[in-house]
Amino acid sequence: MSNAPQLTEKDAPEELAKQVRESVVAGAGSLRALWFQWRSKETPPPAASLLVAKELIELASPEHALEVLADVEGVRADQLRAFACAKTGKVDEAIRLLESLRAAGHFDSETAGLLGGRYKQKWRKTGNPALLQAAYQAYRDSYDAEPNHYTGINAASLALTIEEPEESRRIAGEVLAAIEAIPGSEVDYWQAATKAQAQLLLGDLDAARREYRRVVAADWSAVQNIAIMRREARSDLANLGIAPDTLDEVLAVPRIAAFSGHRIDEADRAKPRFPEEKVGEVRLAIRERLHEHAVGFGFSSAAGGSDLLFLEELLERGGSARVFLPFPREDFARISVAPEWRRRFDRALDDPRVEVETLLDAVPAEPAAIEESFQRCNEAVYDAAVRFAKRLDEEAILLAVWDGEPGDGRGGTADCVKLWRGEGRSVETIAIGGDADSSGDSGDGGEGAREGAREDAREDTPRRNVRKKSAPAKAPRTPAKHGKRAMIVGGAIGAPTAPARGRSAYRARHCLCIGINDYTNWTPLQNGENDAREVANTLQERFAFEPHVIESERATRAGIYCAIAEELSPRVQEDDLFVLFFAGHGHTEHTPDGQKRGYVVPVDAPKGLSPNLIPMSDLSFWCGYLPCRHILYIFDSCFSGLLTLRSGADRRTRDMLKRKARVAITSGAADQEVLDISDTDHSAFTNQLLGALRGDLASERGDFTATELFSFLEERVANVAAQIGGYQTPTFGQLAGHESGDVLFQLPKEE
Template sequence: MEPIDLGVLSCFTGEPVDLSVILQTLQNRISPQPELVIALRRQVLSIKPHSLEIYQILADWILQMGEPLIACDLVVEGLQQWPKDYKLRQYMALALLNSGAVQRAYQLLLQLQQEDHQNTKTIALLGRIYKDMARQTQLPEEKQTYYRLSYEHYQRAYVLGQQLSAGIEAATLVLILGSHQQADQLAREVESACLQELETVQTENQDPYWCYATLGEVALIQQDWDKARRWYSQANQAGQGRLGILSNTYRNARLLLEFLGNDQHGILQCFQIPSVVVFAGHMIDRPQRSQLRFPAQLESLVNEAIQVQLEGLDARLGYCSAASGSDILFAESLLARGGEVRIILPFEREEFIQDSVAPAGAEWIKRFDRVIEQATEVIVVSQRQQGDRSLAYEYSNQILYGLAQMRANQLETTLTPLAVWNGKPGDGPGGTATMVQYWQNQGHPVQIIHLEALLHQVQVNVPPPFTPKAPSTLNTTDSALTVELTREIRAMLFADVVQFSHLGENQMAAYVQYFLGAIAQLSVTSYQPVHQNTWGDAIYFVFASVREAGCFALQLQKLMQETAWASKGLPEHLSLRIALHAGPVYRCVDPVTRRMNYVGSHVNHAARIEPVTPPGQVYASQAFAALVIAEGITDFTCEYVGRVPYAKGYGTFPTYFVHHHC
């Protein structure tokens, strides 16, 4: 391996961490210390490795940590330098698969299999895909077909390369297919080889995780419950912090136990996969607040209550905002536990500080800066506050919930909402009361820290009535504004015709009559937009919901694919690039056209996705994908593509591929 010259990282304790030490640890298959795990997880995207081998080591480790989206981004960066590297493309397939992008992973693996039809890892990954397909389908015959294909691939990988992980997968699947004797024989073969390997691993101080996990699955197949608990408990201990491999082992155990008749022996309790906690809570009271809700005197009690809740949940993964008061207390407590925090801000940092941090004092700004610096990720969902504060927070909170649910889905763990709330209606939409109601509507039991109960435990001096300063007079320019703007959260679709400029003048009549006419007919008979417009080759639709926008986009894509355009005097392969986004926009009457229109920065964001969308496909923003998850939409799915540079230097953003469920 080339000499590593990557400097040092700073972990949350502030101590310098030599990356070469971490990489050496990972190479030797030794579990790194938790502080090293946190340091590398936070800063991996800023690392620019100098060698292919480092990319491969990091990709493998990040996948073990249960961060498929970060792994995907890292591998994309590596493939820019080594586009044909077989191993990197295998990691890409696994990252896509773990993120839920099954079809894209499948296509990539089929390509890899064509290049090397005896590569055991590729064959085993195809086995994993067929197993996932079997779990997803509700059709018994289809399920059996997929399980059979999965078994055949795992068995082939085991025979070709004697991979113990492939062998135990094959044993599990042949058991599910009904051959108990064959499953038992194969499990015994794997057990014998695995026990020998475990001796070597322990002697050489290597990572024993896979041996423990494999032996646990062997014991399950043999229905030796005590032995299964012992091996799985050791696997859980060896895999602490590596949520990716723990969740995969948990998934396999659960599949077996469902076949054997549920978990009657407490096997699944051996796994300590933390739930994802999504948080909302009241800010510290501002001086002008007439009724006490979260006075400063309650800070220590609220902090203690949050710590008790996190301890009870064994919380390690959290999603929150970063306002003064509850948000920052939650983030500080989770970080102190060695957990990871992802922070979602409704608008840009400085504006957010002025709106939701600074009123509580300079010390809270310092604490805000610290949690932002220590957070695993900070996502800003709107460029600016843009007037309606409550709508900006409502939008941000919905995305917060969607991203948290997405993470829980990836790890196949539970999502736990936690709130610091006084139990009363809020000051307006977008606050804690709104979020508690939103979570409950999604079917979640919400853990609540009741501020009203805590208020009775302390002596609080009621502040004197607050007299606000008289508002300043608007300048003549502002006072002259008469345009009425209504702000709404809407889903937007932008599309353009691929190679429109190649159409001849004699094809324009056919383009208007047949092409635009077909789209117009679809917009009447399908999911009807609240606004539509065209100019040249561009098409712009606004919908009331992400479900309507996504379904319409896929129907539009189908229309493009199934219409015989050549018979209408147009190019045979006429197609569209289609882009989707959702966010707060302004509804107004355009003084020029005198028609209703939607404008704002989120319209610009949607428009910048469309030019980078591949012809014939539908791309969506992270916000759109998060809202799809938040609303429990099952009509279609959003699969992660990676961080994509948007048009006109707009920036680089996480982007998703939209398609029907297969």
């Protein structure tokens, strides 16, 4: 046993800890790259390596955590080493390490909790009651010696398992009381998770559900932790005689999908299989499947064609990937990536969320060996996906772009499909051309997989303040909102059939207006709260919305999530309209490949990139809890031009209301400065937006759509900017999933 100082990850130098926090957002691959970068210069401080290892375990990459811990000694290193061993299936080795710590007198709550967990892990696998008793005793001995929420909640849970319900309730009650005595701002992630489990063990499912939602919203990236919470909740619910999946909705983790598919056809291919003109069709089909299955983790290779389409779509939705190459990158690109696809290949593999693993050091000399190396790649993808899914208590699926025919050689898509079906795994195929088929392949070796791809005047001119960090503002009368732009995104959920204008399009209208002035770590704003109240009042008075307002203190990541998923979800119905308005800071992430990603900033987010920031994809996912037909997002924040996929605002007819809408109106182009008007309480764009809602647009046209709102704003914002010597051009575009629908603003009709 090492006598090294008992450092922990909390002792990591702040500058290195900051780099770790920033890398965690991009995923395990980015974190590993950071650690290797450190190591290439000098041996990283042990505490920094401990922090990296801990985060890798939470990111479900325990094998890489063991790599980081290889040269680190001490009690904390052994604890993390044991935890990582357990996550990779080496439970006996984990128990050996932890029993050694106990024998050396290091039986603190961390060691006891880990040891109890390993015995519990073995009991679940073998059913041996002696292992269950050993787990309970480890937790109970530590809790009795030094009450701790972690060992206490596990003792309470296992007491229920060994049929001691009264003891379970007693310990759970003690643990809950101890955590409730902690000031709310000081309750950490795992204490909040423990509070939820204690409430569950005490039978308060509503309270447990609310608390679990807050925990998940606080750190959505810690999928391994969420999986652990779900596993424990399922066990406790079963022991309480309640359906084990009762809380699965709030403890969901992203799904895992492997992928295999045809390469793009070469020019001289005799029988077309994946011609270039089918790329858009296949892309849409892949996008739809990823959305349908809520995929967040992908495993694949990266050949030019459907592999790269899969990676691009997965990354676009915020996922991460592990890519396997049969031989070195340059050799693989020469063999499997056409020149016109090379830029896309490099961009995908250079993304920090993509981890690349090469199986061979060189291309084999014999053609048969080359084919065999591709089959080994199929097997590596299968093994990694299934193993990763098991850690999250999930089942991996295979998505395959396949024509249903035997391959040109061994190791292709046909062999990959055969491998998955032979192992009884779920396979979904996408045919190139033809109609979509909603049937599925359960993995029983049948051919019933889904086929097809689905398409889816000057004296009154106000002075201005240009929001630009590199230059001071010019004599503003009121403080400007820093870094703010506006964006409107319209979304229709489901496949509605909206009534025509002239009668009510919606059963009811709801709005959630969020305004932040008093940021904890970002520059305070002047008008965020006022903006939110003004928009809420306008929507209520003009369009009969039921308003809900969140101001600074409540506008945390968790608070926004709970307002949508808990407070509004029970009130909103299918035939309703929901509008979300956000006034506050925004943040733009510049990725290594030169792209940008936009986030809104809740009140408690640390400065810079952090897991507490809210990407648009998360807000869209949270709003999935609402069953309403149409959703409209309005943001007054700084990522205006970053979300549109296609530009142009064609004028469409009323039947747009019958189709899905995913449209964006931004206050300016992505790189334009956005103007604040010093003689008003709003930016140039927001001032015109409120004018439109308060009657300017309705007076001209009566009821109006988001498309018509853009036409109104486009002209007026540009004119205001020109009058004060500026240049600002709102833009319009469609987002993924758009089906030429629209959202209707409709004045209430007299009965």
